[in-house]
Amino acid sequence: MRADYKPLQNGSDIRGVAAAAFGEKVNLGEEEAKRLSFAFARWLSEKYGRPCGNLTVSVGHDSRITAEKLKKAVCDGLAAAGARVYDCGLASTPAMFMSTLFEDFDCDGAIMITASHLPYNRNGFKYFSRDGGLDKKDISALIETAESDEAARASDICGQSKDVVKKDLISTYSAHLRQMIAEQTGVKEKDKPLAGLKIIVDAGNGAGGFYEAKVLAPLGADTTGSIYLEPDGMFPNHEPNPENKKAMEAVSNAVVENRADLGLIFDTDVDRSSAVDSSGREISRNAIVAMAAALIAADHPGTTVVTDSITSDQLTDYLQDCLGLKHLRYKRGYRNVINKAAELNDSGVDCQLAIETSGHAAYKENYFLDDGAFLSTKIVIKMAQLKKAGAGIDALISSLKEPAEAMEYRFSIEREDFADYADRVLAALRDWAAGEEGRRVGASLAEPNYEGARINFRGRGLRGWCLLRKSLHDPQMPLNIEVTEGSCKEIFEILKQALAGFGLK
Numbered sequence: 001m002r003a004d005y006k007p008l009q010n011g012s013d014i015r016g017v018a019a020a021a022f023g024e025k026v027n028l029g030e031e032e033a034k035r036l037s038f039a040f041a042r043w044l045s046e047k048y049g050r051p052c053g054n055l056t057v058s059v060g061h062d063s064r065i066t067a068e069k070l071k072k073a074v075c076d077g078l079a080a081a082g083a084r085v086y087d088c089g090l091a092s093t094p095a096m097f098m099s100t101l102f103e104d105f106d107c108d109g110a111i112m113i114t115a116s117h118l119p120y121n122r123n124g125f126k127y128f129s130r131d132g133g134l135d136k137k138d139i140s141a142l143i144e145t146a147e148s149d150e151a152a153r154a155s156d157i158c159g160q161s162k163d164v165v166k167k168d169l170i171s172t173y174s175a176h177l178r179q180m181i182a183e184q185t186g187v188k189e190k191d192k193p194l195a196g197l198k199i200i201v202d203a204g205n206g207a208g209g210f211y212e213a214k215v216l217a218p219l220g221a222d223t224t225g226s227i228y229l230e231p232d233g234m235f236p237n238h239e240p241n242p243e244n245k246k247a248m249e250a251v252s253n254a255v256v257e258n259r260a261d262l263g264l265i266f267d268t269d270v271d272r273s274s275a276v277d278s279s280g281r282e283i284s285r286n287a288i289v290a291m292a293a294a295l296i297a298a299d300h301p302g303t304t305v306v307t308d309s310i311t312s313d314q315l316t317d318y319l320q321d322c323l324g325l326k327h328l329r330y331k332r333g334y335r336n337v338i339n340k341a342a343e344l345n346d347s348g349v350d351c352q353l354a355i356e357t358s359g360h361a362a363y364k365e366n367y368f369l370d371d372g373a374f375l376s377t378k379i380v381i382k383m384a385q386l387k388k389a390g391a392g393i394d395a396l397i398s399s400l401k402e403p404a405e406a407m408e409y410r411f412s413i414e415r416e417d418f419a420d421y422a423d424r425v426l427a428a429l430r431d432w433a434a435g436e437e438g439r440r441v442g443a444s445l446a447e448p449n450y451e452g453a454r455i456n457f458r459g460r461g462l463r464g465w466c467l468l469r470k471s472l473h474d475p476q477m478p479l480n481i482e483v484t485e486g487s488c489k490e491i492f493e494i495l496k497q498a499l500a501g502f503g504l505k
Contacts, residue, residue: 003147005032008124009139010473012335015115015124018066028123030073032146034155037077037111039145040127043138044083044109047129052082056106058099060091060169061113062207062269063231066123070113074125075164078111080154088169090231092207092270093126094371095173100130101367102172114269117241120234126269132367135335174214177377181219184381192220194384200225200263200276202251204240205232208266211373216380225258227251240267242274242359248282256280262383262393264376271334272359273372275379277394285357286315288375290397292361295378296352297323304351306341308332309451310467310480311357314401322399331451333472334360338368403464403482409492411477411504418475425477425502429453429468432498441494462486466495477504 008016008028014036016028041052048055057078061067071087078085086107088099096110109129115122127134127142134142145151178189187193199221201212209229216223227250228237238247242265255263255276263276274284275291283291293305304326305319311329319327330340334356341354345364355361360370363378383393415421433443433455442459452469464483471478479495481488496504 003032003035003152005036005143005146008032008036009136009143010124011333012134012136012139013124013126014139014142015118015122017121018064018070018115018123019121021121022119024121028070030069031155033070033073033125034077034080035146035151036125036142037074038081038151038154039142040109040111041078041081041083042145043142044129045081048108055083055108056086057083058086058088058096058105058107058110058167058169059113060088060096060099060110062092063090063205063233064113064115064123064268065120065233067113067233070123074111074113077155079164085164086167086169087164088167090207091169092173092210092371092373094271094369094373095169096126097128097132097367097369098173098176099167099169100128102169102176104172105167105169112269116269116271117239117244117267132369133335133338135339170210171214173373174210177211177215177373178219180377181215181381181384185384189219194380195220197262197380197384197387198222198224198258198260199380200227200251200254200258200260201229202227202247202254202263202265203229204247204266204268205230205235205237206240206266206268206270207231208268208270208373211264211266211270211376215373215377221380225254225260227254235268242267242272242284242288243357248274248276248284252276252280252282261387262379264379266372266376267359270372271370273361273376274359275376275393278392279394281394283393283397284359286312286402287397287400288359288361289315289355289357290318290400291379291393292355292363292375293319293323293325293353294396295382296363297325300350300352302326302350303353304328304341304344304349306330306337306344306351306354308337308356308358309449309454309469312403312406312482313465314403314484318397318400329450332356332469334358334362334370338362338370342368404484405488406480406482407488407492408481409479410471411479413475413477413504415475419470421502422470422477425499425504426453426468426470428502429455429495429499437498443494457483457486457491460486462490464488464491466491468495 096112099105185193337354344351446454463485
């Protein structure tokens with residue numbers, strides 16, 4: 001039977017079940033890893049017009065329990081295609097991309113073995129060329145090659161990874177960040193530019209512990225009280241996810257207990273981050289977007305910031321009125337916001353930042369690479385500058401207002417025709433908002449809008465908005481609601497009545 005790897009595609013990544021648990025069967029094992037890696041080498045060969053034997057590909061992984069097993073298979077698949085392989089060991093996703101740029105590596109491509117914050121039994125692959133991360137269409141092409149008979153024959157070649165070269169990528173990457181801090185603070189590394197600062201790091205038992213040991217501490221920062229730095233693919237303490245409530249509470253508590261100036265938290269593969277100020281206040285979701293924008297506002301006046309679709313009206317006010325920037329609220333999905341930012345620049349519109357509320361922040365100055373450690377480094381640099389003036393990092397976003405209340409609810413749609421049915425739900429909601437019933441409760445469609453149905457409420461004691469959209473990956477329709485007057489529950493009940501005929505639950 002011909003292999004079918006299409007269910008492994010997760011947008012611009014590969015993700016699957018790599019260890020049997022929770023009643024789930026393995027669908028991303030050694031065979032799939034070999035064939036997909038063989039396919040990636042062939043894809044790179046076509047891209048660069050060179051034989052696979054003239055290609056170098058780096059491979060790294062986060063702390064997941066299946067990382068070593070899959071890494072061996074990935075290296076086998078690349079070697080079967082004829083590529084030279086660098087084994088970078090424990091690394092971050094952004095560092096893997098940088099292996100295509102660092103002179104000591106000069107790789108043609110890179111593979112990161114990770115499934116971000118998903119449960120411990122999951123794993124996956126992120127692929128990079130020198131131009132950045134692959135897109136959905138590229139992943140589809142990889143899968144087509146991996147399903148071929150040629151890839152099946154190649155996967156039978158075993159033991160080919162014995163000549164793989166081990167390389168210490170994370171030390172090179174850390175040195176790159178330390179140099180950035182030294183240059184922008186104006187203090188040489190040997191003179192400890194972060195002396196006098198107390199910074200807590202929460203790595204969530206993922207791959208981010210290097211930031212405390214190889215970036216902050218060598219530059220003089222006091223990192224006493226940092227938590228969950230040890231790699232542990234079972235993630236025993238909390239979900240390694242800056243959007244997770246328990247995770248944010250953990251780093252907030254650590255900051256307060258240790259009287260730190262700043263807290264930083266990473267997801268498993270360090271392509272996302274959020275922060276906590278000295279009072280324990282979370283700088284996440286809308287606040288991390290505001291922070292990331294504030295860090296570049298002075299150098300790039302009037303630039304456009306592209307965000308995902310669920311950012312608040314208060315964030316728009318802050319970006320436009322307080323920072324003098326433009327805000328383009330686009331779609332969910334980090335590749336969507338990054339690609340939109342690149343598209344704007346290509347069209348002549350200056351765009352320096354693409355960022356999701358999840359903590360994916362991609363700066364133009366950093367190759368539009370979503371890099372949690374790079375964002376954290378920019379925050380640390382700014383904090384060092386503010387500390388000299390007697391201020392804290394919270395001063396940077398003190399003008400950002402928060403909604404009075406916010407909620408998220410996910411409707412499940414258990415139908416085979418989920419996508420079409422969800423489209424009908426959204427069309428009906430737009431019609432309702434534009435019609436007499438919607439107007440009666442103060443509803444109106446928000447424009448422009450690029451995803452789902454976003455509705456403003458201005459009336460009947462309500463002031464707020466909601467966004468109903470299709471999930472990127474699951475048969476669900478997420479609903480986000482924020483209000484400055486009234487309650488989220490009032491809007492929720494109005495929407496349930498408006499969509500009563502669709503059986504949402």
